[in-house]
Amino acid sequence: MVKLEANLQFMFNEYDLIDRYEQAAKAGFKGVELQAPYSLEIDQINEKLEKYNLKHVIINLPVMDPDTNLANIALRPDRKDLFLERLDLGLRYASSLGCLGINTGIGTKPEGFDDEEIYQTLIHNQKIASQKLFEKNIMALIEPINIVDQPGFFINTSTQGIELLEKLNHENAYLLYDVYHMQIMEGDLVRTISKLINKIGHIQIADNPGRNEPGTGEINYSKIFQTLDEIQYEGWVGCEYKPYKNTLDSISWINNT
Amino acid sequence: MVINFAANLSMLYTEKDFMKRFKSASEFGFKGVEYLFPYDFKKEDIKNELVNNSLEQILFDFPAGDFAGGDRGIAIFPDRKSEFQEGVHEAIEYADTLGCKRLTVLVGIDNGKFTTKELNETLIENLIYASEQTKDKGINVLVEALNLIDAPNYFVSTTNHCKQIVDSVNKDNVKIQFDMYHMQIMEGDLIRTFQNNKSQIGHIQIADNPGRNEPGTGEINYKNIFSFLSENYDGWIGCEYAPLNSTEDGLDWIKKLTE
Numbered sequence: 001m002v003k004l005e006a007n008l009q010f011m012f013n014e015y016d017l018i019d020r021y022e023q024a025a026k027a028g029f030k031g032v033e034l035q036a037p038y039s040l041e042i043d044q045i046n047e048k049l050e051k052y053n054l055k056h057v058i059i060n061l062p063v064m065d066p067d068t069n070l071a072n073i074a075l076r077p078d079r080k081d082l083f084l085e086r087l088d089l090g091l092r093y094a095s096s097l098g099c100l101g102i103n104t105g106i107g108t109k110p111e112g113f114d115d116e117e118i119y120q121t122l123i124h125n126q127k128i129a130s131q132k133l134f135e136k137n138i139m140a141l142i143e144p145i146n147i148v149d150q151p152g153f154f155i156n157t158s159t160q161g162i163e164l165l166e167k168l169n170h171e172n173a174y175l176l177y178d179v180y181h182m183q184i185m186e187g188d189l190v191r192t193i194s195k196l197i198n199k200i201g202h203i204q205i206a207d208n209p210g211r212n213e214p215g216t217g218e219i220n221y222s223k224i225f226q227t228l229d230e231i232q233y234e235g236w237v238g239c240e241y242k243p244y245k246n247t248l249d250s251i252s253w254i255n256n257t
Numbered sequence: 258m259v260i261n262f263a264a265n266l267s268m269l270y271t272e273k274d275f276m277k278r279f280k281s282a283s284e285f286g287f288k289g290v291e292y293l294f295p296y297d298f299k300k301e302d303i304k305n306e307l308v309n310n311s312l313e314q315i316l317f318d319f320p321a322g323d324f325a326g327g328d329r330g331i332a333i334f335p336d337r338k339s340e341f342q343e344g345v346h347e348a349i350e351y352a353d354t355l356g357c358k359r360l361t362v363l364v365g366i367d368n369g370k371f372t373t374k375e376l377n378e379t380l381i382e383n384l385i386y387a388s389e390q391t392k393d394k395g396i397n398v399l400v401e402a403l404n405l406i407d408a409p410n411y412f413v414s415t416t417n418h419c420k421q422i423v424d425s426v427n428k429d430n431v432k433i434q435f436d437m438y439h440m441q442i443m444e445g446d447l448i449r450t451f452q453n454n455k456s457q458i459g460h461i462q463i464a465d466n467p468g469r470n471e472p473g474t475g476e477i478n479y480k481n482i483f484s485f486l487s488e489n490y491d492g493w494i495g496c497e498y499a500p501l502n503s504t505e506d507g508l509d510w511i512k513k514l515t516e
Contacts, residue, residue, distance in 0.1 A: 148446075182445070183445040184445060184446045184449075185445065186445050187440070187441045187442060187443065187444050187445025187446065187447075187466075188441060188442045188443075188466065188467075189445075189476045190466070190475065190476045191442075191466075191467050208445075208446065208448070208449075209446075209448050209449050215478075215481075216481070217448070217478065218447050218448050218477060218478050218481055218482055219477070219478055220465075220473075220476050220478040220479075221478075223474075223475055223476045224476060227476075
Protein backbone atom coordinates (compact mmCIF):
# COMPACT_ATOMS: atom_id res chain seq x y z
CA MET A 1 0.00 0.00 0.00
CA VAL A 2 1.18 3.45 -0.94
CA LYS A 3 2.07 5.71 2.01
CA LEU A 4 0.12 8.94 1.52
CA GLU A 5 1.01 12.10 3.37
CA ALA A 6 -0.70 15.48 3.56
CA ASN A 7 0.76 18.62 2.03
CA LEU A 8 -0.02 21.28 4.62
CA GLN A 9 0.49 24.18 2.26
CA PHE A 10 -2.34 22.92 0.04
CA MET A 11 -4.51 20.90 2.43
CA PHE A 12 -6.26 21.90 5.63
CA ASN A 13 -5.81 25.55 4.87
CA GLU A 14 -9.18 26.08 6.50
CA TYR A 15 -6.93 26.19 9.60
CA ASP A 16 -3.92 28.21 10.77
CA LEU A 17 -0.66 26.67 9.61
CA ILE A 18 0.34 25.26 12.99
CA ASP A 19 -3.09 23.69 13.52
CA ARG A 20 -2.93 21.77 10.24
CA TYR A 21 -0.66 19.11 11.77
CA GLU A 22 -3.40 18.12 14.19
CA GLN A 23 -6.05 18.13 11.46
CA ALA A 24 -3.93 15.95 9.17
CA ALA A 25 -3.42 13.43 11.95
CA LYS A 26 -7.12 13.40 12.80
CA ALA A 27 -7.93 12.73 9.15
CA GLY A 28 -5.73 9.64 9.32
CA PHE A 29 -2.45 10.81 7.80
CA LYS A 30 0.79 9.46 9.30
CA GLY A 31 2.99 11.90 7.46
CA VAL A 32 3.04 15.51 6.31
CA GLU A 33 5.05 17.79 4.04
CA LEU A 34 5.21 21.56 4.07
CA GLN A 35 7.05 23.74 1.55
CA ALA A 36 7.67 26.61 3.90
CA PRO A 37 7.77 25.85 7.64
CA TYR A 38 9.89 28.95 8.24
CA SER A 39 7.17 31.12 9.75
CA LEU A 40 6.91 28.52 12.54
CA GLU A 41 9.42 27.73 15.28
CA ILE A 42 11.11 24.34 15.05
CA ASP A 43 10.13 23.44 18.63
CA GLN A 44 6.55 24.38 17.95
CA ILE A 45 6.41 21.98 14.98
CA ASN A 46 8.24 19.19 16.81
CA GLU A 47 5.72 19.38 19.63
CA LYS A 48 2.94 18.74 17.10
CA LEU A 49 4.81 15.95 15.35
CA GLU A 50 5.33 14.18 18.67
CA LYS A 51 1.84 14.77 20.00
CA TYR A 52 0.16 13.54 16.81
CA ASN A 53 2.72 10.93 15.87
CA LEU A 54 3.47 12.43 12.43
CA LYS A 55 6.48 12.02 10.16
CA HIS A 56 7.61 15.31 8.60
CA VAL A 57 8.55 13.86 5.22
CA ILE A 58 9.89 16.85 3.28
CA ILE A 59 10.23 20.62 3.27
CA ASN A 60 11.47 23.00 0.55
CA LEU A 61 14.46 25.30 0.72
CA PRO A 62 13.48 28.96 0.98
CA VAL A 63 14.79 30.12 -2.39
CA MET A 64 12.93 33.42 -2.68
CA ASP A 65 14.98 36.30 -4.02
CA PRO A 66 14.24 39.30 -1.73
CA ASP A 67 14.76 41.77 -4.61
CA THR A 68 12.58 40.19 -7.27
CA ASN A 69 10.20 38.06 -5.19
CA LEU A 70 10.99 35.17 -7.54
CA ALA A 71 11.84 31.82 -5.96
CA ASN A 72 14.94 31.27 -8.09
CA ILE A 73 18.11 32.10 -6.18
CA ALA A 74 19.41 28.58 -6.97
CA LEU A 75 19.73 29.79 -10.58
CA ARG A 76 21.32 33.19 -9.98
CA PRO A 77 25.06 33.42 -10.53
CA ASP A 78 25.07 36.55 -8.32
CA ARG A 79 23.28 34.89 -5.41
CA LYS A 80 25.48 31.93 -4.56
CA ASP A 81 26.19 33.27 -1.08
CA LEU A 82 22.52 33.74 -0.35
CA PHE A 83 21.80 30.20 -1.55
CA LEU A 84 24.34 28.89 1.01
CA GLU A 85 22.68 30.88 3.80
CA ARG A 86 19.28 29.52 2.84
CA LEU A 87 20.67 26.01 2.57
CA ASP A 88 21.86 26.26 6.17
CA LEU A 89 18.45 27.47 7.29
CA GLY A 90 16.65 24.68 5.42
CA LEU A 91 19.07 22.12 6.74
CA ARG A 92 18.54 23.28 10.32
CA TYR A 93 14.77 22.82 9.97
CA ALA A 94 14.97 19.54 8.08
CA SER A 95 17.41 17.87 10.43
CA SER A 96 15.60 19.08 13.56
CA LEU A 97 12.26 17.91 12.19
CA GLY A 98 13.62 14.55 11.05
CA CYS A 99 12.81 15.12 7.38
CA LEU A 100 13.67 12.48 4.80
CA GLY A 101 14.27 15.01 2.06
CA ILE A 102 14.52 18.65 1.05
CA ASN A 103 13.19 19.96 -2.22
CA THR A 104 16.21 22.08 -3.03
CA GLY A 105 14.33 24.40 -5.36
CA ILE A 106 15.09 25.43 -8.93
CA GLY A 107 12.87 28.29 -10.08
CA THR A 108 12.07 30.32 -13.16
CA LYS A 109 14.86 31.47 -15.41
CA PRO A 110 16.35 34.75 -14.19
CA GLU A 111 16.84 37.59 -16.66
CA GLY A 112 20.25 38.94 -17.58
CA PHE A 113 22.23 35.69 -17.66
CA ASP A 114 22.77 33.16 -20.41
CA ASP A 115 21.40 29.62 -20.11
CA GLU A 116 24.77 27.97 -19.70
CA GLU A 117 25.78 30.27 -16.87
CA ILE A 118 22.45 29.63 -15.15
CA TYR A 119 22.81 25.89 -15.60
CA GLN A 120 26.35 25.88 -14.20
CA THR A 121 25.14 27.89 -11.21
CA LEU A 122 22.37 25.37 -10.60
CA ILE A 123 24.82 22.47 -10.78
CA HIS A 124 27.22 24.25 -8.44
CA ASN A 125 24.49 24.93 -5.87
CA GLN A 126 22.92 21.50 -6.11
CA LYS A 127 26.25 19.74 -5.69
CA ILE A 128 26.86 21.61 -2.45
CA ALA A 129 23.30 20.93 -1.31
CA SER A 130 23.56 17.22 -2.15
CA GLN A 131 26.75 16.85 -0.12
CA LYS A 132 25.61 18.90 2.88
CA LEU A 133 22.33 17.01 3.03
CA PHE A 134 24.17 13.72 2.59
CA GLU A 135 26.09 14.41 5.78
CA LYS A 136 22.75 14.67 7.63
CA ASN A 137 21.25 11.67 5.86
CA ILE A 138 18.61 13.80 4.10
CA MET A 139 17.82 13.39 0.39
CA ALA A 140 18.35 16.32 -1.99
CA LEU A 141 15.31 16.43 -4.27
CA ILE A 142 15.13 17.99 -7.74
CA GLU A 143 11.59 18.82 -8.87
CA PRO A 144 10.71 19.57 -12.51
CA ILE A 145 7.65 21.86 -12.64
CA ASN A 146 5.21 22.46 -15.50
CA ILE A 147 5.50 25.64 -17.53
CA VAL A 148 1.76 26.14 -17.95
CA ASP A 149 1.44 27.16 -14.30
CA GLN A 150 4.98 28.54 -14.03
CA PRO A 151 6.17 29.84 -17.40
CA GLY A 152 9.94 29.87 -17.66
CA PHE A 153 10.53 27.21 -14.99
CA PHE A 154 14.07 26.09 -15.72
CA ILE A 155 13.77 22.32 -15.30
CA ASN A 156 10.36 21.17 -16.49
CA THR A 157 10.50 17.54 -17.66
CA SER A 158 11.68 14.29 -16.09
CA THR A 159 14.24 14.01 -18.90
CA GLN A 160 15.76 17.36 -17.89
CA GLY A 161 15.60 16.27 -14.25
CA ILE A 162 17.52 13.08 -14.97
CA GLU A 163 20.04 15.00 -17.08
CA LEU A 164 20.65 17.32 -14.16
CA LEU A 165 21.06 14.36 -11.79
CA GLU A 166 23.62 12.86 -14.16
CA LYS A 167 25.55 16.13 -14.19
CA LEU A 168 25.42 16.33 -10.38
CA ASN A 169 26.61 12.75 -10.16
CA HIS A 170 25.92 12.58 -6.44
CA GLU A 171 24.42 9.55 -4.76
CA ASN A 172 22.29 11.76 -2.52
CA ALA A 173 20.50 13.64 -5.33
CA TYR A 174 17.10 12.30 -6.39
CA LEU A 175 14.17 13.21 -8.58
CA LEU A 176 10.97 14.52 -7.02
CA TYR A 177 8.41 13.19 -9.51
CA ASP A 178 5.21 15.21 -9.33
CA VAL A 179 2.58 13.30 -11.29
CA TYR A 180 0.53 16.46 -11.89
CA HIS A 181 3.43 18.47 -13.34
CA MET A 182 4.58 15.54 -15.45
CA GLN A 183 1.09 14.84 -16.85
CA ILE A 184 1.01 18.43 -18.09
CA MET A 185 4.51 18.31 -19.52
CA GLU A 186 4.93 14.80 -20.91
CA GLY A 187 2.33 12.15 -20.01
CA ASP A 188 3.32 8.47 -20.21
CA LEU A 189 3.23 8.29 -16.42
CA VAL A 190 3.36 4.57 -15.66
CA ARG A 191 6.20 3.86 -18.07
CA THR A 192 8.23 6.86 -16.89
CA ILE A 193 7.77 6.16 -13.17
CA SER A 194 8.67 2.49 -13.69
CA LYS A 195 11.76 3.39 -15.68
CA LEU A 196 13.02 6.03 -13.25
CA ILE A 197 12.02 4.39 -9.97
CA ASN A 198 15.60 4.04 -8.73
CA LYS A 199 16.17 7.77 -9.14
CA ILE A 200 12.86 8.87 -7.63
CA GLY A 201 13.17 9.99 -4.00
CA HIS A 202 9.70 11.41 -3.54
CA ILE A 203 6.37 11.57 -5.39
CA GLN A 204 3.63 14.19 -5.31
CA ILE A 205 0.14 13.98 -6.77
CA ALA A 206 -2.84 16.01 -7.99
CA ASP A 207 -5.20 15.51 -10.89
CA ASN A 208 -5.13 17.45 -14.15
CA PRO A 209 -6.51 19.84 -15.25
CA GLY A 210 -7.27 21.82 -12.10
CA ARG A 211 -4.73 20.42 -9.64
CA ASN A 212 -7.57 19.12 -7.49
CA GLU A 213 -7.80 15.75 -5.73
CA PRO A 214 -7.25 12.48 -7.62
CA GLY A 215 -10.47 11.43 -9.34
CA THR A 216 -11.34 14.92 -10.58
CA GLY A 217 -9.31 14.83 -13.80
CA GLU A 218 -7.75 12.81 -16.58
CA ILE A 219 -5.34 10.67 -14.51
CA ASN A 220 -6.42 7.20 -13.39
CA TYR A 221 -4.79 7.19 -9.95
CA SER A 222 -5.91 3.62 -9.17
CA LYS A 223 -3.53 2.53 -11.90
CA ILE A 224 -0.74 4.81 -10.69
CA PHE A 225 -0.97 3.44 -7.13
CA GLN A 226 -1.17 -0.13 -8.41
CA THR A 227 2.02 0.53 -10.37
CA LEU A 228 3.79 1.98 -7.31
CA ASP A 229 2.87 -1.20 -5.39
CA GLU A 230 4.04 -3.45 -8.20
CA ILE A 231 7.41 -1.75 -8.54
CA GLN A 232 7.71 -1.64 -4.75
CA TYR A 233 8.12 2.09 -4.34
CA GLU A 234 8.99 2.50 -0.69
CA GLY A 235 8.84 6.27 -0.36
CA TRP A 236 5.97 8.57 0.52
CA VAL A 237 3.40 10.12 -1.80
CA GLY A 238 2.58 13.74 -0.99
CA CYS A 239 -0.98 14.96 -1.59
CA GLU A 240 -0.12 18.32 -3.07
CA TYR A 241 -3.50 19.27 -4.46
CA LYS A 242 -6.08 22.00 -3.99
CA PRO A 243 -9.15 20.45 -2.38
CA TYR A 244 -12.03 20.97 -4.81
CA LYS A 245 -14.28 21.97 -1.94
CA ASN A 246 -13.07 21.45 1.63
CA THR A 247 -10.18 19.24 2.66
CA LEU A 248 -12.13 16.56 4.52
CA ASP A 249 -14.51 16.05 1.58
CA SER A 250 -11.51 15.93 -0.70
CA ILE A 251 -9.95 12.87 0.93
CA SER A 252 -12.82 10.50 0.18
CA TRP A 253 -10.89 9.62 -3.01
CA ILE A 254 -8.41 7.71 -0.83
CA ASN A 255 -11.00 5.05 -0.10
CA ASN A 256 -12.21 5.03 -3.70
CA THR A 257 -8.85 4.16 -5.24
CA MET B 258 -24.11 10.60 -21.43
CA VAL B 259 -24.30 10.40 -25.21
CA ILE B 260 -21.10 9.43 -26.98
CA ASN B 261 -20.77 8.06 -30.50
CA PHE B 262 -18.31 5.20 -30.32
CA ALA B 263 -17.12 3.63 -33.58
CA ALA B 264 -15.66 0.12 -33.52
CA ASN B 265 -12.23 -0.02 -35.10
CA LEU B 266 -12.35 -3.23 -37.10
CA SER B 267 -8.59 -3.41 -37.59
CA MET B 268 -8.16 -3.90 -33.84
CA LEU B 269 -11.52 -5.17 -32.55
CA TYR B 270 -13.11 -8.53 -33.41
CA THR B 271 -9.85 -9.81 -34.86
CA GLU B 272 -11.01 -13.24 -33.67
CA LYS B 273 -13.02 -13.20 -36.92
CA ASP B 274 -12.32 -12.61 -40.60
CA PHE B 275 -12.50 -8.94 -41.56
CA MET B 276 -15.79 -9.21 -43.44
CA LYS B 277 -17.48 -10.88 -40.46
CA ARG B 278 -16.49 -8.13 -38.02
CA PHE B 279 -19.23 -5.73 -39.22
CA LYS B 280 -21.99 -8.03 -38.00
CA SER B 281 -20.30 -8.52 -34.61
CA ALA B 282 -19.91 -4.78 -34.12
CA SER B 283 -23.53 -4.18 -35.03
CA GLU B 284 -24.80 -6.96 -32.77
CA PHE B 285 -23.03 -5.39 -29.82
CA GLY B 286 -24.68 -2.07 -30.57
CA PHE B 287 -22.07 -0.04 -32.44
CA LYS B 288 -23.61 2.31 -34.99
CA GLY B 289 -20.37 3.17 -36.75
CA VAL B 290 -17.17 1.47 -37.81
CA GLU B 291 -13.68 2.53 -38.82
CA TYR B 292 -10.56 0.60 -39.84
CA LEU B 293 -7.19 1.16 -41.46
CA PHE B 294 -7.77 0.04 -45.05
CA PRO B 295 -10.61 -1.36 -47.17
CA TYR B 296 -8.47 -1.86 -50.27
CA ASP B 297 -8.04 -5.66 -50.09
CA PHE B 298 -11.81 -6.05 -50.38
CA LYS B 299 -14.43 -5.17 -52.97
CA LYS B 300 -16.13 -1.94 -52.08
CA GLU B 301 -19.52 -3.39 -52.99
CA ASP B 302 -19.02 -6.27 -50.53
CA ILE B 303 -18.16 -3.85 -47.74
CA LYS B 304 -21.12 -1.71 -48.69
CA ASN B 305 -23.37 -4.76 -48.27
CA GLU B 306 -22.03 -5.40 -44.80
CA LEU B 307 -22.66 -1.78 -43.82
CA VAL B 308 -26.22 -1.82 -45.16
CA ASN B 309 -27.13 -5.25 -43.80
CA ASN B 310 -25.88 -4.30 -40.36
CA SER B 311 -27.12 -0.71 -40.27
CA LEU B 312 -23.63 0.66 -39.79
CA GLU B 313 -22.19 4.02 -40.75
CA GLN B 314 -18.70 4.03 -42.27
CA ILE B 315 -16.98 6.64 -40.10
CA LEU B 316 -13.38 6.60 -41.31
CA PHE B 317 -10.55 4.77 -43.00
CA ASP B 318 -7.02 5.67 -44.09
CA PHE B 319 -5.61 6.67 -47.44
CA PRO B 320 -3.34 3.97 -48.87
CA ALA B 321 -0.20 4.18 -46.73
CA GLY B 322 2.45 2.39 -48.77
CA ASP B 323 3.69 -1.08 -47.97
CA PHE B 324 2.20 -1.36 -44.48
CA ALA B 325 3.34 -4.95 -43.91
CA GLY B 326 6.81 -3.94 -45.06
CA GLY B 327 7.01 -1.16 -42.46
CA ASP B 328 5.58 1.88 -44.24
CA ARG B 329 3.34 4.05 -42.08
CA GLY B 330 2.24 6.37 -44.83
CA ILE B 331 3.98 8.00 -47.77
CA ALA B 332 2.72 11.59 -47.63
CA ILE B 333 6.08 13.08 -46.59
CA PHE B 334 8.22 11.61 -49.37
CA PRO B 335 9.17 13.90 -52.28
CA ASP B 336 9.87 10.82 -54.43
CA ARG B 337 6.47 9.20 -53.86
CA LYS B 338 4.10 12.06 -54.71
CA SER B 339 2.47 10.31 -57.64
CA GLU B 340 1.91 7.21 -55.53
CA PHE B 341 0.24 9.39 -52.90
CA GLN B 342 -1.98 11.05 -55.51
CA GLU B 343 -3.06 7.71 -56.97
CA GLY B 344 -3.91 6.63 -53.43
CA VAL B 345 -6.08 9.69 -52.95
CA HIS B 346 -8.20 8.66 -55.93
CA GLU B 347 -8.47 5.07 -54.83
CA ALA B 348 -9.56 6.21 -51.36
CA ILE B 349 -12.16 8.56 -52.81
CA GLU B 350 -13.66 5.76 -54.92
CA TYR B 351 -14.12 3.65 -51.82
CA ALA B 352 -15.37 6.60 -49.76
CA ASP B 353 -17.99 7.39 -52.42
CA THR B 354 -19.38 3.87 -52.34
CA LEU B 355 -19.18 3.50 -48.57
CA GLY B 356 -20.52 6.98 -47.76
CA CYS B 357 -17.41 7.73 -45.72
CA LYS B 358 -16.79 11.38 -44.78
CA ARG B 359 -13.42 11.10 -43.03
CA LEU B 360 -10.14 9.93 -44.55
CA THR B 361 -6.94 9.79 -42.54
CA VAL B 362 -3.45 10.49 -43.80
CA LEU B 363 -0.64 8.51 -42.23
CA VAL B 364 2.34 10.73 -42.95
CA GLY B 365 5.24 8.28 -42.98
CA ILE B 366 8.44 7.31 -41.25
CA ASP B 367 11.36 9.66 -41.70
CA ASN B 368 13.98 7.53 -43.45
CA GLY B 369 16.68 10.18 -43.25
CA LYS B 370 16.91 10.72 -47.03
CA PHE B 371 15.35 14.18 -47.02
CA THR B 372 15.56 17.34 -44.93
CA THR B 373 12.84 18.17 -42.40
CA LYS B 374 11.92 21.11 -44.59
CA GLU B 375 11.46 18.87 -47.62
CA LEU B 376 9.34 16.44 -45.64
CA ASN B 377 7.12 19.20 -44.24
CA GLU B 378 6.70 20.84 -47.64
CA THR B 379 5.84 17.59 -49.37
CA LEU B 380 3.33 16.72 -46.68
CA ILE B 381 1.67 20.12 -46.99
CA GLU B 382 1.54 19.88 -50.79
CA ASN B 383 0.03 16.40 -50.63
CA LEU B 384 -2.55 17.50 -48.08
CA ILE B 385 -3.56 20.42 -50.25
CA TYR B 386 -4.00 17.98 -53.14
CA ALA B 387 -6.08 15.61 -50.99
CA SER B 388 -8.13 18.53 -49.72
CA GLU B 389 -8.94 19.79 -53.20
CA GLN B 390 -9.92 16.35 -54.46
CA THR B 391 -12.28 15.72 -51.53
CA LYS B 392 -13.78 19.08 -50.57
CA ASP B 393 -16.78 18.94 -52.94
CA LYS B 394 -17.73 15.58 -51.49
CA GLY B 395 -17.93 16.87 -47.92
CA ILE B 396 -15.01 14.70 -46.88
CA ASN B 397 -12.64 15.75 -44.11
CA VAL B 398 -8.97 14.86 -44.51
CA LEU B 399 -7.40 14.05 -41.14
CA VAL B 400 -3.76 14.10 -40.11
CA GLU B 401 -2.75 11.80 -37.29
CA ALA B 402 0.23 12.07 -34.95
CA LEU B 403 1.58 8.72 -33.71
CA ASN B 404 3.77 7.97 -30.71
CA LEU B 405 7.47 7.34 -31.25
CA ILE B 406 7.68 4.30 -29.01
CA ASP B 407 5.40 2.22 -31.24
CA ALA B 408 6.35 4.01 -34.46
CA PRO B 409 9.99 5.15 -34.17
CA ASN B 410 10.87 8.06 -36.48
CA TYR B 411 7.26 8.63 -37.53
CA PHE B 412 7.39 12.19 -38.81
CA VAL B 413 4.45 13.79 -36.93
CA SER B 414 4.41 12.79 -33.28
CA THR B 415 2.91 15.74 -31.38
CA THR B 416 -0.30 17.72 -31.50
CA ASN B 417 1.73 20.88 -32.05
CA HIS B 418 3.42 19.58 -35.17
CA CYS B 419 0.12 18.24 -36.42
CA LYS B 420 -1.49 21.65 -35.86
CA GLN B 421 1.37 23.46 -37.61
CA ILE B 422 0.84 21.26 -40.65
CA VAL B 423 -2.92 21.76 -40.61
CA ASP B 424 -2.42 25.54 -40.21
CA SER B 425 0.01 25.65 -43.13
CA VAL B 426 -2.36 23.69 -45.36
CA ASN B 427 -5.06 26.17 -44.37
CA LYS B 428 -8.06 24.32 -45.83
CA ASP B 429 -11.38 23.97 -44.02
CA ASN B 430 -11.57 20.25 -44.66
CA VAL B 431 -8.11 19.35 -43.34
CA LYS B 432 -8.14 18.60 -39.61
CA ILE B 433 -6.35 16.94 -36.72
CA GLN B 434 -7.10 13.35 -35.74
CA PHE B 435 -6.52 13.31 -31.97
CA ASP B 436 -5.57 9.83 -30.74
CA MET B 437 -5.49 9.97 -26.96
CA TYR B 438 -3.33 6.86 -26.62
CA HIS B 439 -0.59 8.24 -28.86
CA MET B 440 -0.77 11.68 -27.29
CA GLN B 441 -0.71 10.36 -23.71
CA ILE B 442 2.58 8.67 -24.57
CA MET B 443 4.01 11.73 -26.30
CA GLU B 444 2.73 14.69 -24.30
CA GLY B 445 -0.01 14.10 -21.70
CA ASP B 446 -2.26 17.06 -20.80
CA LEU B 447 -5.10 15.56 -22.84
CA ILE B 448 -8.09 17.67 -21.81
CA ARG B 449 -6.30 21.01 -22.10
CA THR B 450 -4.77 20.04 -25.45
CA PHE B 451 -8.18 19.01 -26.77
CA GLN B 452 -9.67 22.31 -25.57
CA ASN B 453 -6.91 24.36 -27.19
CA ASN B 454 -7.32 22.63 -30.54
CA LYS B 455 -11.03 21.82 -30.46
CA SER B 456 -12.01 23.71 -33.61
CA GLN B 457 -9.41 21.82 -35.65
CA ILE B 458 -10.02 18.31 -34.28
CA GLY B 459 -12.04 16.23 -36.73
CA HIS B 460 -11.87 12.82 -35.08
CA ILE B 461 -10.81 11.16 -31.82
CA GLN B 462 -9.43 7.69 -31.19
CA ILE B 463 -8.88 6.03 -27.83
CA ALA B 464 -7.01 3.28 -26.01
CA ASP B 465 -5.47 3.22 -22.55
CA ASN B 466 -1.76 3.51 -21.74
CA PRO B 467 0.46 1.62 -21.26
CA GLY B 468 -0.61 -1.42 -23.27
CA ARG B 469 -3.09 0.09 -25.75
CA ASN B 470 -5.86 -2.00 -24.20
CA GLU B 471 -9.42 -1.11 -23.19
CA PRO B 472 -10.16 2.21 -21.48
CA GLY B 473 -9.96 1.51 -17.75
CA THR B 474 -6.86 -0.67 -17.97
CA GLY B 475 -4.29 2.11 -17.78
CA GLU B 476 -3.34 5.54 -16.50
CA ILE B 477 -5.99 7.59 -18.32
CA ASN B 478 -9.20 8.38 -16.42
CA TYR B 479 -11.57 7.79 -19.35
CA LYS B 480 -14.66 8.18 -17.18
CA ASN B 481 -13.74 11.84 -16.72
CA ILE B 482 -12.53 12.21 -20.31
CA PHE B 483 -15.89 10.93 -21.63
CA SER B 484 -17.79 13.13 -19.25
CA PHE B 485 -15.79 16.10 -20.55
CA LEU B 486 -16.17 15.09 -24.22
CA SER B 487 -19.91 14.55 -23.90
CA GLU B 488 -20.18 18.30 -23.33
CA ASN B 489 -17.41 19.47 -25.63
CA TYR B 490 -17.38 17.21 -28.68
CA ASP B 491 -20.11 15.94 -30.94
CA GLY B 492 -18.03 13.84 -33.33
CA TRP B 493 -17.21 10.14 -33.30
CA ILE B 494 -14.72 8.37 -31.06
CA GLY B 495 -12.93 5.43 -32.64
CA CYS B 496 -12.22 2.49 -30.31
CA GLU B 497 -8.78 1.63 -31.59
CA TYR B 498 -7.42 -0.63 -28.88
CA ALA B 499 -6.12 -4.17 -28.55
CA PRO B 500 -8.61 -6.14 -26.44
CA LEU B 501 -6.87 -7.56 -23.38
CA ASN B 502 -8.76 -10.84 -23.76
CA SER B 503 -11.70 -11.37 -26.09
CA THR B 504 -13.29 -8.35 -27.77
CA GLU B 505 -16.76 -9.13 -26.39
CA ASP B 506 -15.60 -9.67 -22.80
CA GLY B 507 -13.67 -6.41 -22.84
CA LEU B 508 -16.53 -4.21 -24.00
CA ASP B 509 -18.07 -3.67 -20.58
CA TRP B 510 -15.89 -0.55 -20.20
CA ILE B 511 -18.46 1.34 -22.27
CA LYS B 512 -21.18 0.85 -19.68
CA LYS B 513 -18.84 1.34 -16.71
CA LEU B 514 -17.24 4.52 -17.98
CA THR B 515 -20.18 6.31 -19.60
CA GLU B 516 -22.92 5.95 -16.99
